[in-house]
Amino acid sequence: MxxxxxxxxxxxxxxxxxxxxxxxxxxxxxxxxxxxxxxxPPLVTGTIFALGLNYADHASELAFKAPDQPLVFLKSAGSLMGHRGQTQRPADAHYMHYECELAVVIGSPARHIKRDDAYRYIAAYTIANDYAIRDYLENYYRPNLKVKNRDGCTPLGPWLVDQADIGDPMQLELTTHINGKLVQRGNTKDMVFSIPVLIEYLSGILTLSPGDIILTGTPAGLANVQVGDEVVTAIEGLGQLSNTIIGATHD
Structure with a gap:
């Protein structure tokens, strides 16, 4: 559904x-x-966990090796916006890019969960486009607030799709188009750390709660977006998430 x-x-x-x-x-x-x-956004969210460098080809395009363990940072609820929303490109930005990501929504409390049981704790999936302004990056392994927590920098949606309706979330194609041109294509099978591994890892640190979201990273194929661009991120079985880049109205 x-x-x-x-x-x-x-x-x-x-x-x-x-x-x-x-x-x-x-x-x-x-x-x-x-x-x-x-x-x-298709749900009222709890904690938002985001993965860095979780596709080996994306790590390579940034001149990094794939990490040995998940690189996780947190995002604010205020960074989310809905389908058809407008994301500001800061006036001083030289390189701002999209990141098409599979978002995993937790459905029940999860603590010390083994990867073989992980799917039992997932309620649904949706699409995220987690924009990054690389000018503001202080450390690739620990993105700072200005890179990943600006208001409206992460469109989410448009739909929540029940976990039971997605056969294998580790076999989904992801694409991004800018103004109708294909710029990014990947598959969730190429994640460095799979969804079950991420749930095992995170739930070993803290309790995951219903409404928590895990943004699972993006594949290679990034490009600089400009004011006026329409960016459409899509994931097989989940639909399309559309968003427009506008000029900054404030710092």
Whole structure:
């Protein structure tokens, strides 16, 4: 099942896909066109864990070796925005890029979970586009706040897709298009640390809670985005997440 969240006339609604393109269905069966509402992230999130260098080809394009253990940092809820949102490119940025990522949503409390049991603790999956401004990077292994926690720098959605509806999340194609041109293609099978390994690792440190999200990293194929670009990240079985780059309205 696919489900999302929107703001319509100042009220938050849960929605499902409608039969017509660019429409959603409310719980009462009413259908709305995208022009009538604002997309929100598809869930109210808990802790957001993000992985650095979790695809070997991406590590290589940044002139790094694949890590020996997961490189994890935290993100704020304020960094998230919904489908069709606008992300600001800072005025002083020289290199800002997208990162198409499979987002894993935890469904039940998880502590000291073995990788063989990991999928039992997953509720759903969605798409994330975790923009990075490389100008602000202080350390590739520990991204600082300005790189990964700016307001609206991580579109998420549009849909939550139930875990049971995705056969093998480690065999999904990821793509990114800028203004209709394919710029990134990869597959989740090429993660350095698989989803079960990440859940085992994280739950060995702290309790994972329902609504926590794990952003699992991005493959190679990064490019600089400019004001006016439409960036569409897509993951097999999950849909497409569209976002536009705008000029900065504040520092």
């Amino acid at each position: 696919k489900r999302g969240r929107i703001n319509w006339n100042g009220v938050i609604h849960e929605v499902t896909p409608a039969a017509e393109a660019n429409q959603v269905m409310l719980s009462n069966g009413q259908c709305l066109h995208e022009s009538e509402f604002e997309w929100l």
